[in-house]
Amino acid sequence: MTARSLPFGGDSHILDLRVARHLVLPAVNGLLLRRGKAGPTSTVPAHHSTCYTWTYERDQPRLAKLTRQARAGQWDPDVHLDWNIQVDVQDPAVDLFDEASSPLAEFQAYRNLPVTAQRDHRAAMLAWMMSQFLHGEQGALFAACQITESISWYDAKLYGATQVADEGRHVEVFQRYLDDKLQRRYKINDNLYVILESLSRDPRWDLKFLGMQILVEGLALGAFGTLRLSTKEPLLRELLRLVISDEARHVHFGVVALERFYSEELPEPERREREDWAYEMCVLMRNRFLAHEYYEEYWAHAVSRREWDRISLESNYMRRFRHTMFRRLIPNLRRIGLMTDRVRSYYEKLGLLEWEKEKAAPDLTADDLLAA
Numbered sequence: 001m002t003a004r005s006l007p008f009g010g011d012s013h014i015l016d017l018r019v020a021r022h023l024v025l026p027a028v029n030g031l032l033l034r035r036g037k038a039g040p041t042s043t044v045p046a047h048h049s050t051c052y053t054w055t056y057e058r059d060q061p062r063l064a065k066l067t068r069q070a071r072a073g074q075w076d077p078d079v080h081l082d083w084n085i086q087v088d089v090q091d092p093a094v095d096l097f098d099e100a101s102s103p104l105a106e107f108q109a110y111r112n113l114p115v116t117a118q119r120d121h122r123a124a125m126l127a128w129m130m131s132q133f134l135h136g137e138q139g140a141l142f143a144a145c146q147i148t149e150s151i152s153w154y155d156a157k158l159y160g161a162t163q164v165a166d167e168g169r170h171v172e173v174f175q176r177y178l179d180d181k182l183q184r185r186y187k188i189n190d191n192l193y194v195i196l197e198s199l200s201r202d203p204r205w206d207l208k209f210l211g212m213q214i215l216v217e218g219l220a221l222g223a224f225g226t227l228r229l230s231t232k233e234p235l236l237r238e239l240l241r242l243v244i245s246d247e248a249r250h251v252h253f254g255v256v257a258l259e260r261f262y263s264e265e266l267p268e269p270e271r272r273e274r275e276d277w278a279y280e281m282c283v284l285m286r287n288r289f290l291a292h293e294y295y296e297e298y299w300a301h302a303v304s305r306r307e308w309d310r311i312s313l314e315s316n317y318m319r320r321f322r323h324t325m326f327r328r329l330i331p332n333l334r335r336i337g338l339m340t341d342r343v344r345s346y347y348e349k350l351g352l353l354e355w356e357k358e359k360a361a362p363d364l365t366a367d368d369l370l371a372a
Contacts, residue, residue, distance in 0.1 A: 016272065016273050016277075018273050023194070023277075023280060025197075029197055030193035031194060044197050046201065048203045051150055051151065053152055053154050053157070058155055062256050063253070064158075066252060066256070067155065067162060070166070077172055077176070080238075081173065087236075089119055092119075095232050095233075096119075097126040104121060104317075105315070105316065105317065126231075127186060128294040129291075130174055130177065135189075135196075136220060139192075139212070140170070140216065141167035143208050143212035144160055144163040144212070148161060150208070151205050156253075166249075186293045189293060199211040199212055206258060206274070207274070210277070210336075214336065215282065217250045217251050218361075219329055220247055221247050221251060222328055222329070224243055224247065225324060228240040228244070251328075254361075255336060271337065275343050282329070322350075322351055331357070332360045335361070
């Protein structure tokens with residue numbers, strides 16, 4: 001096992017041995033044993049406690065408001081989406097996936113392919129990306145269930161129930177689009193598997209909030225928005241618009257829940273541990289977008305994985321990725337108190353600090369995200 005095999009190898013720097021202790025087993029399972037790809041199911045033990053509250057006290061007005069908004073915003077995939085729309089990956093008038101939104105545009109071997117083959121490759125890249133959305137949404141579904149069980153605030157449990165419904169709907173629409181329209185699906189990326197197993201195993205309710213609501217959902221908002229801007233396919237655009245409206249509430253939920261807890265209730269050594277853990281998650285999330293599953297299918301015979309990573313990391317695609325996907329995540333980390341001077345230099349090395357002063361949730365709305 002090498003340092004580069006683990007999430008805290010390479011350009012990442014582990015700052016707290018407690019973070020390493022929590023991440024080593026998921027990293028071994030995901031990056032070395034590749035258990036997300038080993039079979040049709042993966043079983044991960046969950047160690048959180050279920051918290052019953054017998055007072056039923058409604059003492060979180062911001063969460064109560066969010067619950068009302070969530071109930072009003074529920075949508076039905078069979079009613080609000082036109083599944084009769086035909087999707088043709090070779091239709092030049094309805095480009096499924098703009099090549100500028102992928103690392104392919106600067107990959108000479110791809111540029112040498114016939115136009116029809118290039119469209120097939122872009123459709124495969126889209127299927128890879130949406131497959132990772134699907135797997136992430138399944139993780140979000142389970143995390144929402146665990147959050148609803150483990151948090152002690154009654155208002156948070158009521159909102160959590162609406163998010164469980166949201167995430168189940170998201171799993172359904174991504175699976176349906178992949179199977180019915182693109183007719184292909186990729187296995188989970190190893191980096192994403194590490195994130196999901198880590199969140200499932202960790203017993204601390206706030207880490208589930210931080211990992212899923214702030215980090216995974218925050219990054220997904222940027223990814224969904226980027227994809228929506230880069231596709232002309234009408235069903236996919238509307239599907240993403242509806243999902244974005246839900247995800248904006250989910251990130252809002254995480255910021256409201258953690259802002260006061262981290263600033264007023266969590267002891268400083270534990271807050272620092274969360275700060276380091278959040279950084280490691282950001283490295284894993286950046287690496288999950290290197291599209292290794294697509295690379296292994298199409299290009300492993302022609303270029304080394306190291307060279308593929310170099311092309312991807314230096315591409316306009318990755319620069320755009322950092323801009324759109326971390327643009328909302330970094331301000332949220334600052335708002336909940338996990339972006340102090342002791343870790344800012346690490347984010348700066350990843351090129352992520354330029355958005356530190358951008359608007360954070362809950363001031364950021366779904367309309368802001370759709371317009372961005």
